[in-house]
Structures are given as structure tokens and as C-alpha cells.
Amino acid sequence: MASIKDVAKLAQVSVGSVSKYLNGGKLKEKTTIAIEQAIKDLNYEKNTYATGLRTNRTHTIALIIPTIWHPFFSELAFYIEAELRNYQSKLILCNTQNNYENEVAYISMARQNKVDGLIALTYSNVDEYISSEMPIVSIDRYFSEKIPTIMSDNFAGGGLAAEKLIQAGAKKLAFIGYGSIYDNSTRDRYRGFQAYCQTHGIESEIIYYEGRHHEFNEKLPELVQQIIINKAVNGIFVVNDEQAYEVLELLQKNKVRVPEDVQVIGFDGSQQSTNIPSSLSSIRQPIPAIAAAAVKCLINVIEKKEAPLKTILPVTYHPGATTKE
Amino acid sequence: MASIKDVAKLAQVSVGSVSKYLNGGKLKEKTTIAIEQAIKDLNYEKNTYATGLRTNRTHTIALIIPTIWHPFFSELAFYIEAELRNYQSKLILCNTQNNYENEVAYISMARQNKVDGLIALTYSNVDEYISSEMPIVSIDRYFSEKIPTIMSDNFAGGGLAAEKLIQAGAKKLAFIGYGSIYDNSTRDRYRGFQAYCQTHGIESEIIYYEGRHHEFNEKLPELVQQIIINKAVNGIFVVNDEQAYEVLELLQKNKVRVPEDVQVIGFDGSQQSTNIPSSLSSIRQPIPAIAAAAVKCLINVIEKKEAPLKTILPVTYHPGATTKE
Numbered sequence: 177m178a179s180i181k182d183v184a185k186l187a188q189v190s191v192g193s194v195s196k197y198l199n200g201g202k203l204k205e206k207t208t209i210a211i212e213q214a215i216k217d218l219n220y221e222k223n224t225y226a227t228g229l230r231t232n233r234t235h236t237i238a239l240i241i242p243t244i245w246h247p248f249f250s251e252l253a254f255y256i257e258a259e260l261r262n263y264q265s266k267l268i269l270c271n272t273q274n275n276y277e278n279e280v281a282y283i284s285m286a287r288q289n290k291v292d293g294l295i296a297l298t299y300s301n302v303d304e305y306i307s308s309e310m311p312i313v314s315i316d317r318y319f320s321e322k323i324p325t326i327m328s329d330n331f332a333g334g335g336l337a338a339e340k341l342i343q344a345g346a347k348k349l350a351f352i353g354y355g356s357i358y359d360n361s362t363r364d365r366y367r368g369f370q371a372y373c374q375t376h377g378i379e380s381e382i383i384y385y386e387g388r389h390h391e392f393n394e395k396l397p398e399l400v401q402q403i404i405i406n407k408a409v410n411g412i413f414v415v416n417d418e419q420a421y422e423v424l425e426l427l428q429k430n431k432v433r434v435p436e437d438v439q440v441i442g443f444d445g446s447q448q449s450t451n452i453p454s455s456l457s458s459i460r461q462p463i464p465a466i467a468a469a470a471v472k473c474l475i476n477v478i479e480k481k482e483a484p485l486k487t488i489l490p491v492t493y494h495p496g497a498t499t500k501e
Numbered sequence: 502m503a504s505i506k507d508v509a510k511l512a513q514v515s516v517g518s519v520s521k522y523l524n525g526g527k528l529k530e531k532t533t534i535a536i537e538q539a540i541k542d543l544n545y546e547k548n549t550y551a552t553g554l555r556t557n558r559t560h561t562i563a564l565i566i567p568t569i570w571h572p573f574f575s576e577l578a579f580y581i582e583a584e585l586r587n588y589q590s591k592l593i594l595c596n597t598q599n600n601y602e603n604e605v606a607y608i609s610m611a612r613q614n615k616v617d618g619l620i621a622l623t624y625s626n627v628d629e630y631i632s633s634e635m636p637i638v639s640i641d642r643y644f645s646e647k648i649p650t651i652m653s654d655n656f657a658g659g660g661l662a663a664e665k666l667i668q669a670g671a672k673k674l675a676f677i678g679y680g681s682i683y684d685n686s687t688r689d690r691y692r693g694f695q696a697y698c699q700t701h702g703i704e705s706e707i708i709y710y711e712g713r714h715h716e717f718n719e720k721l722p723e724l725v726q727q728i729i730i731n732k733a734v735n736g737i738f739v740v741n742d743e744q745a746y747e748v749l750e751l752l753q754k755n756k757v758r759v760p761e762d763v764q765v766i767g768f769d770g771s772q773q774s775t776n777i778p779s780s781l782s783s784i785r786q787p788i789p790a791i792a793a794a795a796v797k798c799l800i801n802v803i804e805k806k807e808a809p810l811k812t813i814l815p816v817t818y819h820p821g822a823t824t825k826e
Binding site: 290 | 574596
């Protein structure tokens with residue numbers, strides 16, 4: 177492979193001039209033309225290790241998510257990667273699978289200079305491994321230190337779900353969901369839901385479980401039966417779409433018709449792919465806007481420019497087949 | 502940040518000894534203990550640029566796919582990333598969005614030493630940019646040069662779809678699909694389907710469109726009406742799951758009941774996430790096995806070991822709600 181020295185030799189200029197050219201410096205027109213011709217003739221491509229060593233930038237960003245195999249996270253990764261291209265940066269994909277060791281291993285990558293920064297969406301207690309000196313932006317979760325956070329307006333989303341269920345004719349509502357103890361965004365969803373119900377004098381049940389997914393799933397069949405049969409609930413807001421699909425399956429097993437007998441609204445509003453729309457009524461998170469804000473914010477942190485500590489983006493209602501409206 | 506020199510100074514050993522230690526070389530026990538203590542005291546972490554420069558390995562692999570925002574590709578990326586962890590390698594995610602310039606840009610990354618190799622799933626004609634000297638493994642598509650390819654047994658899958666439709670009671674079958682002119686795997690699906698029908702004397706229609714997705718989608722409503730009304734088809738094999746969802750929507754619009762009047766089988770068998778099973782009957786590609794084979798094969802190519810040129814993996818039938826069996 178051709179080196180910078182080969183280019184200089186062929187162009188009959190100094191190595192310094194070629195270096196200056198490669199880094200966007202101004203040169204005489206004659207010199208520029210000679211260098212460009214030599215680069216073309218030699219099919220020269222910049223050695224990125226050497227560049228990384230010099231500028232301390234790798235132009236790679238790590239995206240830390242629980243799993244890419246999930247419509248919300250895959251849509252998010254899609255838009256973040258597209259956004260990073262505007263900054264000539266690449267995305268390293270890190271699936272933590274909610275495994276603490278995996279998360280810590282990925283975060284330590286940044287210290288080793290392997291990436292310029294992190295965009296993290298994590299529900300573990302990794303606070304002690306994260307210092308605010310490391311370029312990091314958090315999505316969907318506040319850290320204890322001063323780390324910029326991008327999130328949807330979960331509180332407003334909870335209220336919007338209650339409002340839409342009532343508008344569509346539901347009389348008695350329930351919230352169903354679980355979250356990790358570090359997960360404040362899902363708590364905001366039920367708080368917004370609860371606040372709306374209280375303000376408007378609407379009867380509502382709150383089922384919120386703090387713990388692990390599989391523990392909650394074991395309890396779910398009984399919980400769903402209880403609220404439908406004993407409590408006569410006819411409008412359910414579920415904490416996220418994935419859980420909503422599980423609730424829908426349980427309703428079907430109990431011969432409850434959706435949306436005729438019970439209406440269901442999820443949260444996320446993501447779809448499987450660009451071409452397959454979701455049939456679930458849901459509060460949609462503004463995924464393209466979250467991606468754009470996270471990337472912009474991280475680039476600012478890396479370049480030591482000012483970045484907002486909290487960015488809260490508005491949600492919208494996506495009507496599907498699980499509500500009457 | 503502490504450097505290798507700082508470690509050597511504190512441990513009172515030579516820089517060479519520290520370097521030897523970091524690269525797994527044997528040293529006197531006393532020296533090893535002193536270096537380990539110094540590394541701990543200084544919180545020293547290896548500078549990866551320098552390592553990359555020395556060994557010419559970045560321990561990163563680029564995965565080139567049309568879009569991560571799709572259940573098949575997100576499941577594939579999930580397993581490839583997990584597999585790469587066994588080789589201490591990271592995954593760089595590249596969504597080409599079927600854009601030729603994007604594909605070429607990503608492939609040129611490898612030349613710039615930014616990644617150790619590529620795993621590519623592409624439907625464009627990028628042959629001229631790919632030379633077999635570059636560590637690359639292809640999924641789902643043969644390249645003209647000698648590049649190792651991992652794929653599902655598409656031909657057998659097409660036959661299996663026809664067999665399952667007949668077993669479930671369908672009498673007259675159709676294949677519906679499209680593919681790019683460079684896409685041999687989708688062609689194998691209808692060829693396998695066709696071969697099965699011919700061998701078993703089954704009446705069948707083949708609708709295969711070579712071209713772009715949106716062009717095909719414009720024709721789809723008319724095609725579906727034709728085969729259902731004029732041809733009385735009652736079993737449809739669709740080239741992939743995404744297309745199958747579109748066909749299902751059109752059948753619903755035409756008040757055709759699935760699976761009562763018409764049965765439908767897709768191809769891919771991917772699901773939205775670990776926890777949401779798919780309701781579509783489909784020929785499932787062995788995604789975890791494809792991921793494992795692609796990574797193993799690429800590592801062998803990078804390390805200049807022998808790698809099989811073609812790996813064809815068996816498919817299975819996933820019965821869902823769109824067939825009677």
C-alpha cells in the first residue's frame with residue numbers, strides 16, 4: 177500500500193506538504209494539483225491508525241443497548257447510524273443483553289481510546305463505572321452524575337394514553353408494567369397516567385412491578401384476569417409495546433375481544449421495519465428526533481462544546497387496531 | 502493517562518519488559534508481579550491505536566446490511582455481535598439502505614485499515630470494488646470472485662413451502678416474489694418451489710419480478726386479485742416475510758380469509774424480538790447458525806487459515822396462524 181512518503185516523492189513535494197493537504201491545510205494551487213494527481217495515481221488511502229494516534233479521534237461511537245433484536249432499538253440504531261454519517265463517524269454496536277459484565281466491558285472500551293464516545297441506553301447500576309469526564313450521552317435514563325440525557329416526554333405520554341382511552345369510550349382504566357429499580361422513565365409513564373386519571377376523576381388501577389422481566393411475566397396471567405374479571409377494566413395502558421403484545425395474547429386466551437370489550441394502548445410506537453406498520457395502538461416515541469439529538473449532543477461533548485443536560489422530546493399518539501379510535 | 506513508560510518506571514523494569522508482558526510473553530515472576538502492581542497502581546490501560554498500528558489488527562468487523570431496522574437483519578446482527586465477542590472483536594454497523602454509494606464507502610473502510618474484515622449482505626453490483634484479497638464473507642449472495650458465502654438452503658426451503666401448503670390442504674399453489682438481478686438466493690426459493698410442484702404434479706403459478714421493491718409493490722394488488730379470483734389459488738408461498746405481510750394485507754382487503762380460504766407461507770421466520778413470536782407461517786432461516794458460520798469463516802480468512810467457499814445451512818418450517826397446519 178502506498179504511504180504518505182510515496183505520495184510526496186511522486187508529487188515532488190515534501191512529506192509536510194502532503195500531510196498539510198490531508199489535514200485540510202492551504203497550499204499553493206500547483207502543489208495541491210501535484211498531490212492530488214499522486215494520490216490518484218498511487219490509489220493512496222489515509223492510514224487511520226496513524227491518524228487516530230495523532231488526533232486522538234477514531235471517529236467511532238459505541239451504541240450500548242440491551243439488544244438490537246427489538247424493533248425499538250433497531251429503529252433507534254438505524255437512525256443513529258445514519259446521523260453519525262453526517263459526522264464521518266461509525267457506529268460500534270454493543271448488545272449488553274442486560275448483562276452487567278457486558279455493560280462494564282463496553283464502557284471500559286472508551287477508556288482504552290477505542291471509541292470517541294458512548295451513547296448508552298442501559299438499565300443497570302453502572303454509575304460507579306461512569307464518570308462525567310468520559311464523552312457519554314444517555315438515552316431514556318438519568319445518571320447520578322452530570323451526563324446529558326435525551327428522553328421522550330414519558331409523563332405526558334402516560335397522560336396522553338389515559339386521555340385517548342377515555343376518548344375512545346373506555347370507562348375504567350388500568351396501567352400495567354414493570355421496570356428495573358434504576359428505570360425512572362417507565363415510572364414517569366404511570367405517574368403521568370395516574371395524574372391524568374386523578375385530575376379527571378377517572379377510576380384506575382395501577383399495577384407496577386419493580387424487578388425482572390421473567391418474574392413479572394409469571395405474575396401477568398393472574399393480574400390480567402384480576403383486572404378484567406374482578407375490576408371490570410375496559411381500557412389498559414401497558415408500559416411498552418412488547419408487554420402490550422403479551423397482554424393482548426392473554427386477553428385473547430381469556431376470550432376478551434380487543435377493542436370491543438377492552439381497549440389497549442402500548443408505549444414506543446416502533447414498527448418491525450420501514451414497510452410493516454404496527455397494528456398496536458401506541459404512544460410513539462420520536463425515534464428519529466431522539467437519534468439526532470443524541471448524536472448532536474455527543475459530538476458537542478466530544479468537542480468540548482456546550483450540550484444541554486436534559487432534552488425531553490414530545491410523543492404522539494399512533495392509533496392502531498387495538499382501540500376504537 | 503498513564504503510558505507504558507510510566508508503568509516501566511514505577512515497576513523499575515525496562516519498557517521492553519512491560520511490552521513483553523502486555524503481549525503475553527514470559528518473564529521472571531518477580532518482574533511480572535512488579536509490572537502487574539504498577540499497572541494496577543497507575544490504572545494503566547493499553548492504548549489500542551498503538552496496538553493496532555503494531556499488529557495491524559483493530560479487532561473490529563464491519564457488518565454491511567441493507568438496514569438494521571428489519572427483524573431478520575436485527576436478529577442476525579444480534580447473533581453476529583454475540584459471536585464476535587468470543588474473538589474479542591467488535592461489530593461496526595453499516596446500513597447501506599440499498600444505496601450503492603454507501604456500500605462502496607463502507608467497503609473502502611476495510612482498505613483504510615479501519616476494520617479487520619467485512620461480513621456483507623448486499624444486493625448491489627459491488628463486484629468491482631471487492632477483491633478476494635480483502636477479508637470478506639458474504640451472506641445470502643454469491644460474488645463472482647472466490648469469496649466465502651454462507652447461505653440458507655433456499656432451494657430446499659422453496660420445496661418445503663410447497664410441501665407444507667399441500668399437506669395443509671391447499672390444492673392450487675402460487676409463488677409471489679421479487680428480487681434484484683444480483684440476487685440468486687430468492688431465485689433459488691422459487692426454483693425449489695417450482696421443482697417440487699413439477700415433480701408432484703401440482704398446479705402452480707409463478708410470479709417473480711426482477712427489479713425494485715416499490716415497482717413490485719405497485720403491481721402487487723392486481724397480481725394478488727388475479728391469482729385469487731381468476732386462478733383460484735388457495736396456497737401462496739411468498740419470497741420473504743415482509744412481502745408476506747403485504748400479501749396478507751391485500752388478502753384482507755379482498756375479504757379473503759386466511760387460513761380458511763387461502764393459506765400463506767413466508768420465508769425468513771424471523772421474529773420482532775426474543776419475546777414476541779411471529780404469527781406468520783414461514784420457512785425459518787437458521788439465523789444463529791448463519792451468524793456463527795459467518796464469524797468463524799471470516800476469522801479464518803483474516804488469519805489466513807482455510808475457510809469453506811460455500812456453507813449451505815438447513816432451513817426448518819415454522820407453523821403459524823396463516824396455515825391450517
